[in-house]
Amino acid sequence: xxxxSATPPLSPPVTLPEDAELxxxxxxxxxxxxxxxxxxxFGQPEDPPHRLRLRQLSYNxxxxxxxxxxxxxxxxxxxTQKSFAIELARGQPARLFRYxxxxxxxxxxxxxxxxxxxxxxxxxVFTIPVRRVRVSVVRYRPGGHAVLRHRLGDVRFYVRVMxxxxxxxxxxxxxLVAPSGFALPRLAGCWTEGGVVWLSEIPGTNVRRLIRKGDxxxxxxxxxxxxxxxxxxxxxxxxRPFSLRGAYRRARRVFRQVLRDHxxxxxxxxxxxxxxxxxxxxxxxxxxxxxxFYDDQMIRIPDGRLALVDFEEAGLGDPLxxxxxxxxxxxxxxxxxxxxxxxxSGAYHQRMREAALDRFGWDEPALNLREAVCIFxxxxxxxxxxxPDWPCRLDEGLSLANELVG
Numbered sequence: 001x002x003x004x005s006a007t008p009p010l011s012p013p014v015t016l017p018e019d020a021e022l023x024x025x026x027x028x029x030x031x032x033x034x035x036x037x038x039x040x041x042f043g044q045p046e047d048p049p050h051r052l053r054l055r056q057l058s059y060n061x062x063x064x065x066x067x068x069x070x071x072x073x074x075x076x077x078x079x080t081q082k083s084f085a086i087e088l089a090r091g092q093p094a095r096l097f098r099y100x101x102x103x104x105x106x107x108x109x110x111x112x113x114x115x116x117x118x119x120x121x122x123x124x125v126f127t128i129p130v131r132r133v134r135v136s137v138v139r140y141r142p143g144g145h146a147v148l149r150h151r152l153g154d155v156r157f158y159v160r161v162m163x164x165x166x167x168x169x170x171x172x173x174x175x176l177v178a179p180s181g182f183a184l185p186r187l188a189g190c191w192t193e194g195g196v197v198w199l200s201e202i203p204g205t206n207v208r209r210l211i212r213k214g215d216x217x218x219x220x221x222x223x224x225x226x227x228x229x230x231x232x233x234x235x236x237x238x239x240r241p242f243s244l245r246g247a248y249r250r251a252r253r254v255f256r257q258v259l260r261d262h263x264x265x266x267x268x269x270x271x272x273x274x275x276x277x278x279x280x281x282x283x284x285x286x287x288x289x290x291x292x293f294y295d296d297q298m299i300r301i302p303d304g305r306l307a308l309v310d311f312e313e314a315g316l317g318d319p320l321x322x323x324x325x326x327x328x329x330x331x332x333x334x335x336x337x338x339x340x341x342x343x344x345s346g347a348y349h350q351r352m353r354e355a356a357l358d359r360f361g362w363d364e365p366a367l368n369l370r371e372a373v374c375i376f377x378x379x380x381x382x383x384x385x386x387x388p389d390w391p392c393r394l395d396e397g398l399s400l401a402n403e404l405v406g
Contacts, residue, residue, distance in 0.1 A: 007035045008071070010052045012388040017260050021062040022088055028067045029054075038071070038084060041096040050074040054386045055083065058144065060250065061257040064089050066143045085142035097142070104143045107194020108161045111148055112137070121150065125157075125189035125198050149201070156201040157188060158309075164195040166312070171197075172239055173314040176288065179232055181225030182308035183301060202307045204299035211295055211348045212333065212341040219348075219355040221306055222298070222326075230319045232288045241316035242291040244373070248280045251377045255394070258383055265395035272376060272398045275405040279369050289317030294329035323356045324370030331371070331400060332378050336393065372404040 010031030019025040027033040034052055049071035056068040065088045070081040084098035097103060100112035110116035114135050121130045134151040138158065145166075148159040160170070167190060174187055185199035210217050252273060259266045290297075291313040299307050327349055334346030357364060379397035382390035 006048070007032045008049050008052050010034060010054065012054060012386065014054060014386045014388060014390070016258050016383075019061055019065075019257065021090055022065060024088055024094055025065060027094075028057075028065065028086060028088070034069060034086070037086065037094065037096060038069075042084070042098070045071075047073065049081075053081070056141070057384055057386055058141070059254055059383065061253050062090065068142050083140075083142075087143060099137070099140055099142070099146075102142060102146075104163060105146060105161050105195060106164065107191055107196040108146055110194060111135075111146075111150075111159055111161050111196050117150060120191060120194075120196065121152075121189070121198075124191045124196075150198070157198045158185065158201050160197045160199065162195045162197075164193060167192045167195055167197060169240075170312045172235070173311050176232060176235055177229060177290075177308065177311045177314050180229035180308070181221075181227070181306075182229070182298070183305050184308055184311070202299060202301055202309065204301035204307060206296065207298040207300060207306070208295040208333075210300060211330065212337065212344055214340075214344040214347075217300065217348075219352045220359075222352075223356060223359055225306055225308075226290070226293070226319070226322060229290060229314070230288055230322075234288055235315050239315050241285045242289065242313065242318070242321075244283050244318070244321065245280055247377055248276070248373060251380050254380055254383060255398075259391070259394070262391045262395075265391050265398065268395050268398045268402065272372075272401050272405075275402070276369075276373050276376060280373060283318070285316040286318050287316070288314070289319050290314050290322050291317040292325065293322040294326050296329070318370070320362060320367055321370045321374070323352075324367060324372075325374040327353055327367075327371045328374035328378050331375060332381070332397070335396065335400060368404045372401040375401045375404070 008031070015029055031052060051072045051074070053070045053072055054067065055070055058066040067086045068083060069086065070083045072079055072081045082098065084096055087095050087097070100109040102108050110120055112135055114133055117133045117135055118130050121133060130152060132152070136149045138147040138149055140146040146161040148161065150157045150159050162170070171187065171190065174184065177184060183202065185202050187197065188200055189198040190196070207217065255269050259269055290311065292310070297308060297310045299309060301307050330345050330349040330352065334342050334349055336342070337345055356362065357367065375397060379394055382393035382397070387393055
């Protein structure tokens, strides 16, 4: 494009192997290409940004990639930024979009607009007219989901925005988890066609934050609440069970693609899959479970109870896998977090592991296998977050899984 200003530097400098079936994949890490694509889709800003920052990559080799970038302007005392996404799909040209216009989340633009949000609240939540609402972004993954906050004076909602075909699953999961020992946000309203669900906000402190600060949160209340969830009747046959095989194979496919040119980590990967493949291929669901359980999914509310704020994947699964996933996340924090947080996470990991084995009398090698396969999946983090040292971190993460099954 003629007349484009000088290309802002792209940070951090990350490279991944070319994907032969996903045309243009390597362009995603070329600052000049990214900037020219940005200007072609959105126009050249009058004040060019000082930097383009890579934020996150959602990658399914040979099929699809969504890269999240941020254009940043550096000021004396603060930084402003505008995020945008670049999507590649096999056989399709690249397309760009930015919040709140997301082709995969049809309800996001209305839920993110204060004026349109008032109309949505009046139609789907309240019987008394709402005339003013404040909207803020809690979390947004382009092409995946968003969490917003709607504030109406003292009334606050978390607003989950997803693909419309995911709404029914969320509602079913809420019904399944309701009899558990966890406090749950109240389902206040739903706009199925737009993929928008309003949940009451529960005040409290994130459990991951408490663990990393060294708070002596007792594992027993967590295990009490989980036990009640596991004892719930198995979901109806039409609810899709958790697929460990599918989740594992997606991660394995990413690792085999990105490690093609890295001999050491590739050998570590071979060791991991040799141990985990037989387990995954013979694994079967055994009962009701959360299926995505870890410390960041819970908050401790002021009365001391635990609240579960994310439960969309609940259904037929594996109780040991719930605990294995929790342990995998705390083990990851213990190995890759800042020193003080890592020490606290490691100590809590050991407390939770001992409490679960003592309480349930599980076979320890069986729990080790589940923690290892969950660590294997968490190892996508260095690639997803585009860490400059992702090969080293991926190698270290896979080594953690190998230690458990060795």
